[in-house]
Amino acid sequence: MKKLPQILIVEDEPAIAELIAVNLRHNGFQPVWAEDGISAQRELDAVLPDVILLDWMLPGQSGVALARKWRSDARTKGVPILMLTARGDESDKVQGLDAGADDYITKPFSTQELLARIRAVLRRRAPEQVSDAVTIGELVLDAATYRVTFQGQPLKVGPTEFKLLHYLMKHSERVHSRSQLLDRVWGDHVFIEERTVDVHVKRLREALGGAGTMVETVRGAGYRLTGQPQTAVSA
Incomplete structure (x- = not known):
């Protein structure tokens, strides 16, 4: 049986996390929820996800700080990170990208947009094989x-x-x-x-x-x- 892509949702708002998780499950993904950086790190240490949905504003370490941390770790640096945030200014987007995020999605967002972006980063994660x-x-x-x-x-x-x-x-x-x-x-x-x-x-x-x-x-x-x-x- 084909393994479902696992998506780690790092979001401190339970209602938002549950809504995302329900939609992911209905569309062929396996969601895992973590409410802060500590629990997210615990999940990452156990199993590497296929994509991380990372909220900008979190208790403790911010999403930007976590993105930098995971990008600097050899084990997690290749995992695509989608930054979720209510901050829509270009400077904030650049800050998120500079921290290592692969893409950026501003709240509120539609389920279809979120799914499209997840599928896009998954496609980009599997480039054509080259050995030259x-x-x-x-x-x-x-x-x-x-x-x-x-x-x-x-x-x-x-x-x-x-x-x-x-x-x-x-x-x-x-x-x-x-x-x-x-x-x-x-x-x-x-x-x-x-x-x-x-x-x-x-x-x-x-x-x-x-x-x-x-x-x-x-x-x-x-x-x-x-x-x-x-x-x-x-x-």
């Missing part, structure tokens, strides 16, 4: 071993940034618009904002360190990866 290595100058990416090195030194690159870097290196010297990158790297981008690309490019540059200038911003057009970087640019 790409080298641009002294930057080397090996998709088979999931390693990135620059000048022979290993770099720590997150899962989304790894996919973004792999695509840019496979298509180096070409300019890619944000919508093209969303389409090629994220897959289904119906609910993903173009600003998400900027956040991940910024994060990728930081992870690349000295090689960060190889990812260039082309004003009004998008981004490209080049083996002959000019001066450092910002997203």
